[in-house]
Amino acid sequence: METDRYLIDFDTKDIEKQCYDVVIIGSGIAGVYTALEIPKDYNVLILTKETIEISNSVLAQGGIAVSLDKDDSPGLHFKDTIKAGAGLCNEESVWVLVNEAAQNIETLCEYGVEFDKEGINRLSLTREGAHSKRRIIHAGDTTGKEVCDKLVSVVRTKENVKIKERTFAVDLITEGDACKGVLAYDEDTSSYILYLSKMVICATGGFSKLYSYTTNPEVATGDGAALAYRAGAELMDLEFIQFHPTVLFHPENKSFLISEAVRGEGAYLRNVNGEKFMPQYHELAELAPRDIVSRAIFNEMQKTKSSNVYLDITFKDKEYLQKRFPKIYETCLSYGIDMSKDYIPVAPAAHYCMGGIKTDIYGRTNIKGLYACGEAACNGIHGANRLASNSLLEGLVFGRKIGFEVQSVIKKGKEPLEFNDFSVKSKRVSKAINKEEVKSEIQNIMTKYVGIIRDRGGLLYAKDKINEYYNAVKDMENHGIEDFELQNIILLSKLVVESALEREESRGAHYRMDFPETNDVKWKKNIIKSKK
Numbered sequence: 001m002e003t004d005r006y007l008i009d010f011d012t013k014d015i016e017k018q019c020y021d022v023v024i025i026g027s028g029i030a031g032v033y034t035a036l037e038i039p040k041d042y043n044v045l046i047l048t049k050e051t052i053e054i055s056n057s058v059l060a061q062g063g064i065a066v067s068l069d070k071d072d073s074p075g076l077h078f079k080d081t082i083k084a085g086a087g088l089c090n091e092e093s094v095w096v097l098v099n100e101a102a103q104n105i106e107t108l109c110e111y112g113v114e115f116d117k118e119g120i121n122r123l124s125l126t127r128e129g130a131h132s133k134r135r136i137i138h139a140g141d142t143t144g145k146e147v148c149d150k151l152v153s154v155v156r157t158k159e160n161v162k163i164k165e166r167t168f169a170v171d172l173i174t175e176g177d178a179c180k181g182v183l184a185y186d187e188d189t190s191s192y193i194l195y196l197s198k199m200v201i202c203a204t205g206g207f208s209k210l211y212s213y214t215t216n217p218e219v220a221t222g223d224g225a226a227l228a229y230r231a232g233a234e235l236m237d238l239e240f241i242q243f244h245p246t247v248l249f250h251p252e253n254k255s256f257l258i259s260e261a262v263r264g265e266g267a268y269l270r271n272v273n274g275e276k277f278m279p280q281y282h283e284l285a286e287l288a289p290r291d292i293v294s295r296a297i298f299n300e301m302q303k304t305k306s307s308n309v310y311l312d313i314t315f316k317d318k319e320y321l322q323k324r325f326p327k328i329y330e331t332c333l334s335y336g337i338d339m340s341k342d343y344i345p346v347a348p349a350a351h352y353c354m355g356g357i358k359t360d361i362y363g364r365t366n367i368k369g370l371y372a373c374g375e376a377a378c379n380g381i382h383g384a385n386r387l388a389s390n391s392l393l394e395g396l397v398f399g400r401k402i403g404f405e406v407q408s409v410i411k412k413g414k415e416p417l418e419f420n421d422f423s424v425k426s427k428r429v430s431k432a433i434n435k436e437e438v439k440s441e442i443q444n445i446m447t448k449y450v451g452i453i454r455d456r457g458g459l460l461y462a463k464d465k466i467n468e469y470y471n472a473v474k475d476m477e478n479h480g481i482e483d484f485e486l487q488n489i490i491l492l493s494k495l496v497v498e499s500a501l502e503r504e505e506s507r508g509a510h511y512r513m514d515f516p517e518t519n520d521v522k523w524k525k526n527i528i529k530s531k532k
């Protein structure tokens, strides 16, 4: 068998097997909420490669977008989302997102999530970039943690849901055109387990760890997109990577996010000469869409030959900042920055992947039995650029859709899962490769040539270099998580570069210096990657 299908050789007869109705890969908001939405007579397994609380979701600060204000409406939320998406949003998906937002937030409140309030019952709303209204609900500046803590504590009480931590999904098991389960690696016992099921839900998050500087945790290596691709799934919009404009730039920390909500509360960006610059770039100034703010910062950094700019919220007093942004205040202070007195040094970093496994609004992929939701999925709600605070929401809304879908896909007591044992033998060989070095080299290439500003020369260089690494590791024997992640990072980097090279225009988060205009005639379409 070719080495591009499975990362390891195996014989299913020799591997321990366990059966579940549904296997969910990932324990972020999308994975855990989906598990809670599946009726309790279905048994569900959540696999997660680290402990349950390690995810992007836990780190989310700003909040969740939902139109609750009397001046706001799903229609206005729709309009803002479509505008940010720069012509590539799927309108059907966006309507579902905005129309079903409030009902899912209600469910979160029923699970005990405590959002900040104004008065007794009204949720407090703030504004973020490119939103025309105040519609971001939040729990201080640790919204993700509040939501995840509550969801995890509820899911732990569910008898039908089993959680398996430190277990890495290596590959999907397919038979013909159907997904039959997940081949996973148990880190504690260093052994493989085959989890068989009629439905596999990929909720593995994004792949910002393709870049050297990112707000994402170590787990964001795009395993879900890579294993789905190897199994024949279609991936879409991979070239659109959102760089968050304001990530702390300190010698000891270059990944801590300074939430957009800080700009929402009026903070200014200043270059290293202390000059405000955003009004020259966009009428919404600091609250322009993220791609525009990131490029403006990049420009100012180049103009002033510096590695960062500053965020200035010194006009707010200390008590206010401590209350509104406790985590940001405390973290900055731990690096000697008192945000009520000092400018915060910031620079852009990879933050969110608009692209992923192509799905419809029910989370269905082109492989029978394989579903995806959350950041791992791409159903077109973000188009070429995600509107701030729409991604926690996406995990909820489309997680619920899959939860409903389970009942129509799996009729309890009928049609047991059929599975025929098989073996995989490929021509893998043992190789002495310095994996840490290769990973870091790939991340540098992606940051330098496939980052905020791209051009054909840089992309071609990146493509050649990444292909060299791809060819070097494609027949390598893989023995553990470090190897699996490296394979996934290289595969996805290759696909991101190919997509970025193909799209000869600038749109949303994809900016080509050699094609600075948007070209609707040629490029108002999605780029899809699949093995076929």
Ligand SMILES: Cc1cc2nc3c(=O)[nH]c(=O)nc-3n(C[C@H](O)[C@H](O)[C@H](O)COP(=O)(O)OP(=O)(O)OC[C@H]3O[C@@H](n4cnc5c(N)ncnc54)[C@H](O)[C@@H]3O)c2cc1C
Pocket (backbone or CB within 6 Å): 025, 026, 027, 028, 029, 030, 031, 047, 048, 049, 050, 052, 054, 055, 056, 057, 058, 059, 060, 061, 062, 063, 064, 065, 143, 144, 167, 168, 169, 170, 203, 204, 205, 206, 215, 216, 217, 219, 220, 223, 224, 257, 351, 352, 373, 374, 375, 376, 388, 389, 390, 391, 392, 393, 395
């Ligand atoms: C610092 C930061 C701040 C943010 N702030 C906001 C915000 O305010 N509002 C907003 O809407 N969005 C925000 N985002 C984006 C948002 O947090 C993410 O898009 C969202 O949480 C993704 O959720 P998810 O469940 O799809 O994936 P994740 O939360 O990333 O979870 C993925 C899970 O999959 C597991 N996993 C991955 N690969 C494997 C594998 N091979 N085997 C087993 N398990 C695996 C991971 O361990 C993890 O548990 C922020 C992101 C960051 C990084």
